[in-house]
Amino acid sequence: MKIKIILFFLLLSNVLFSQKVTTSIDSTKKKIGSEFKLTLKTEVDTTAKVTFPKNKTFGRLEVLESYKIDTVKKGSCYELIKKYGLTQFDSGKYLIPRIPVFINGKPVFSDSIQIEIADVKVDTLKQKMYDIKNIIPVEKPFGNWWIYLLIFLGIIGLGVLVYYFIKKKQAEPKAEVIIFKSPIEKATTLLQQLEKKELWQKGEIKNYYSELTDIARNYIEEEIQIPAMESTTSELIEGLRNAAKQKKLKLSNETVENLEKVLKQADLVKFAKSKPLDFEIEEDKKRISNSIVTIHKSIPEEVEEDDELALWNEEQKEKARLLKLKKQKRVRIISTIGIVLGMIVIALGTLIYVKGFDYVKDNLIGHPTKELVEGEWIYSEYGNPSVRIETPKVLKRYDANKVMPKETMALLKEMQMFMYGSMLDDFYIGVSTATFKQETQVDLTQTAEGSVKIFETIGAKNILFKSEDFDTQKGIQGKKVYGTMTMIDKINGKSTKMYYEILIFTQSNGIQQITVMHREDDKYGKEIMDRVLNSVELQNYDQQ
Structure with missing residues (x-):
């Protein structure tokens, strides 16, 4: 074993x-x-x-x-x-x-x-020299004037076509609005029209029952004033019984039950796909017709004067006229909106053709970093050892203890951080200063590499960087790190190519660092970066 x-x-x-x-x-x-x-x-x-x-x-x-x-x-x-x-x-x-x-x-x-x-070494002494080329004349924006003339004529032509289309629509004869003298006349007429359609004979049983019950419901709602159109079958029957008691209508149980049978049959046809036989359909039609007539006869007669009938007719005509005007007004509003939107689209297309899409996007839609460039800048002092810098917005102080590891903070006497935006945004400015508790020799190259590795911790990929020596205007020496990286949004997976520059200095047993990031294709971000980094001023502690 x-x-x-x-x-x-x-x-x-x-x-x-x-x-x-x-x-x-x-x-x-x-x-x-x-x-x-x-x-x-x-x-x-x-x-x-x-x-x-x-x-x-x-x-x-x-x-x-x-x-x-x-x-x-x-x-x-x-x-x-x-x-x-x-x-x-x-x-x-x-x-x-x-x-x-x-x-x-x-x-x-x-x-x-x-x-x-x-690097590939280039010997400029052995290269043949060439004269500077002459200035190339730029074609004037309105050199092709005929194109703009055609666009202008096209806009006018489109407006004329839309105008005549609207006029033609308004000139078309409208369907005559039938005015009924009473609800019973309306219900009887609609029942006759429904029979002429021959819906159930064509197999459209669901549509037939839908129109048949709508006629009955609409009659009951207009005649007895109960919400029949929006009620269920049981609610309608209960409401009809209550109305009969209150208004003293002479309705028999047979009439109400016949109406209820048809309404329930219609519910089965519409929702359960039931298919009644031909004789059942004929019976349901008779039940509805008889129920409407019976309800009408059960209503107490009221003697109406001729002037009251004439007034009622006038009111109906006025309602029809106002409804027609309302529809015409709605058509005019929709047409006007369509014309305006069409002209806006054509105007935007022309502007994009002349000025370019970037111009339209930046000036009409808006661009966050463009607004920062054109806004009022602030020149301020941050941290210790202090950094004086000009920024488009005041940098916000952040608690370093919440960001840095405890082991790192244990070595520091003091650390201050100031930021605008976030490293996950399309634009970011950061200033940080730190002083050590004990005398410490700082290697700027290692510090620069450590700063770049921070990008990896927040999801950056394909980080490229270069480093070189950097001197401020007052001769303070430091290190400049710059390059590109791809930031990955962990939520939606979207990737953004970013460009960054970092300036690092060591003074008075401390470190001063300025970081600026922006989208690689953002020309306004580059303009802000250049202005910010060119404004950096440090107090020379070594000469004090």
Whole structure:
């Protein structure tokens, strides 16, 4: 038993040992833009499933091409060879990170490799010199005047067409509004018109019952003044019984029950897709007609004078006239809105053609950073050691204890942070100052690299950066870090290409840092950045 266990672990260790990835590269030093060929090799069993990564970048190196996998059979095993073409367009030293290769679902990592990318030296003494080209005349915006004339005539023509269309619509004869003298006359006429349609004979039983019951409901609502149109069948029958008691209507139970039968039959047809037989439909029509007549006869007769009838007719005519005017007014309003919107669209199209889309977007729709550029700027002093800087808005103080780790704060005597916006926004300004408790030698290069790594913690990808020495106008030396990165919104997955610049100084046993970020394609953001960083002034503590 012990021998079997030992053999099992020996076999297991052999399998684990064989699952490794060999890493190699054609050269560790090349010029900017040249291709590095990275090779990953692994030897596996014939039944193993191997998955190589499909990344577009490895660290800060871009994958130009992912070559096909070469397979070499070695006895009972396969050797899989995968090559990648990598490049970088900034000089410096870069690290190709450990790359995971999944063998049977488990990651096996390659070795990391350090490479160097050198600048391309240009000897300007051996290059042929050329004269400065002459100024190229720019075509005047209104050189093609005939285009604008056609657009203007098109707007006028569109307006004329819409005007004649509206006039034609208004001139068309309107359907005559029939005025009925009484609810019973209206109900009787509508029942006759319904029979002429022959809906149920054509198979439109649902529409037939819908119109049949609507006629009855509308009659009851107008004649007895109960909300029949918006009531359920049971509510309508109950309301009819109550109204009969209150108004002393001579309604028999048979009449109410017949009406209730038809209404329930209509509900089954409309909602349960019931299909009554032809004789049942005829019976329901008779029940409705008889119920309407019976209800009408049960109402106490009232003698109406001729002048009252004439007044009622006049009121109906006035209502019809006002309804017609209201419809005409609504048509005119909708048409006017359509004409105005059409002319606005044409005007915007013309303006975009002449000035460009960016001009229209920035000046009509609005642009946040453009408003910052044109607003009133503030020149103020922040932190200790102090930083004097000009900004479009006053920077807001933030509690450093809520942002920085406790281990870091334990080394600091004081730290102050001031910000406008957020690193996750399209524009950001930040000023931070800190002083150490003990005398500390600060390495600005390491500090700059640490500042850039903060971007990774908030979701930045593909971070590219350069660093160089920087002097203020008063000769205070510091470090400038700048570059681009891709910010990923973790909520909606949207990515934004950002440009950043960081100025770092060390004075009076402390650190001063100014950070500005904006969208790479935001010209106003760049204008703000240049103005902010050019305004930086520091007090020279070393000369005090």
